[in-house]
Amino acid sequence: MRQLRLPLILLLVLVATVLAPGSARPGTTSNVLSGSVGPGFTITLKDANGSTITHLDPGQYTVTVQNLSDPTSGVVHNFHLKGPGGVNLATTSDPGATTWDVTFVDGTYTYLCDFHPLQMKKTFTVGTAPPPPPPPVKKLTGKVGPGSTITLKKTSGSLVRTLKAGRYAITVRDASTKDNFHLLGPGVSKKTGVRPRTSVTWRVTLRAGKYAYFSDAHRKLRRTFKVVK
Numbered sequence: 287m288r289q290l291r292l293p294l295i296l297l298l299v300l301v302a303t304v305l306a307p308g309s310a311r312p313g314t315t316s317n318v319l320s321g322s323v324g325p326g327f328t329i330t331l332k333d334a335n336g337s338t339i340t341h342l343d344p345g346q347y348t349v350t351v352q353n354l355s356d357p358t359s360g361v362v363h364n365f366h367l368k369g370p371g372g373v374n375l376a377t378t379s380d381p382g383a384t385t386w387d388v389t390f391v392d393g394t395y396t397y398l399c400d401f402h403p404l405q406m407k408k409t410f411t412v413g414t415a416p417p418p419p420p421p422p423v424k425k426l427t428g429k430v431g432p433g434s435t436i437t438l439k440k441t442s443g444s445l446v447r448t449l450k451a452g453r454y455a456i457t458v459r460d461a462s463t464k465d466n467f468h469l470l471g472p473g474v475s476k477k478t479g480v481r482p483r484t485s486v487t488w489r490v491t492l493r494a495g496k497y498a499y500f501s502d503a504h505r506k507l508r509r510t511f512k513v514v515k
């Protein structure tokens with residue numbers, strides 16, 4: 287009996303090790319990806335759980351792409367996958383399924399529709415690729431005074447009329463003791479004081495919509511601009 291007990295314990299330990307969650311069991315993550323393009327202006331690449339791919343481990347994958355374009359609509363799409371390791375695969379614009387065996391290495395991959403490369407384009411990273419840098423903060427300069435003047439200008443010196451939504455650093459020079467600089471619009475209300483002369487930098491996120499900047503002391507001293515997506 288005692289002679290049997292030791293091998294039995296060893297066997298139990300071995301079984302427990304193999305079945306333990308988190309222990310190395312290659313092949314537990316699915317290497318099957320599904321892409322689709324169309325019928326609208328959509329392009330996707332998803333894992334077996336239906337989650338959009340943003341990051342993958344390096345390795346071999348099977349990618350099946352469905353071209354769901356509706357040729358009778360007159361709008362055609364294709365699915366083009368490219369990136370490091372010489373990956374450069376594209377379907378035709380014909381509807382149907384295409385399957386590729388792809389080896390992904392460290393880096394950033396792009397998939398897009400060649401017919402609508404701006405509208406229908408996404409990226410994901412593989413391995414230890416650095417995350418994409420945050421979008422740059424654009425600079426603007428606001429001024430009120432001296433005298434009855436108020437302006438908001440781009441770094442080029444031109445007056446702001448239309449901006450793209452995003453993050454901005456706005457440096458405001460309030461050179462008036464009778465007026466202030468008040469920026470008001472979707473998600474933003476920032477102002478200097480009416481009396482003091484000041485210089486201040488505001489970091490703001492401008493959203494699509496209409497913005498105005500004005501003096502709270504003289505509301506006619508006012509300009510507007512538009513922010514678009």
Ligand SMILES: [Cu+2]
Nearest residue numbers: 363399401402
């Ligand atoms: Cu397209």
